[in-house]
Amino acid sequence: MRVVFLDRDGVINKDPAGKMYVTKWKDFSFLPRAKRAVCLLCKNGFKVVLISNQAGVGKGLFSKKKLAFITDNMQKALKKSGGRVHGVFYCTHRSEDDCNCRKPKAGLIHMATKRFPCDLTKTYFIGDTIRDVMAARQAGCRSILIFTGKEKPSNKKNWETQPKHTFSDLYEAVEFIVGKK
């Protein structure tokens, strides 16, 4: 199975930045070209799988039900533009819960591969933070860092680990992936 793992905030939708979490659908705002990027993956036969930390649930800031509502609405909007996300895996723990699924750990990716079996060494993980790059590395995936969220190219010297590739946004990363076949 050909799979691409995506982080959510800062990749598909605008990073909530100062607000920390997207706690309601009203605050979920698609990044430019993100829907087209998901479409392009689907058209090329990839399974699109979200891997996202949502500790705001564990902190009691919003409920699992709210999170599911946001996910449903995101899916509806993606479907309107001809794409979809095939699997969604959230870690809702807080960092102090010391779970195995919260990125930079690879637990969520491993969970996802049970439903979406793939060769991790050939699978891309696209995220906007070094934490995503670390999770990708932990899992043995190819890491792509994009600059529509928390990171900037000028911060490169501070990165704890270097991504395999960097692109300006999700669409550019996807063009690279589908061009690679």
Ligand SMILES: [Mg+2]
């Ligand atoms: Mg993110």
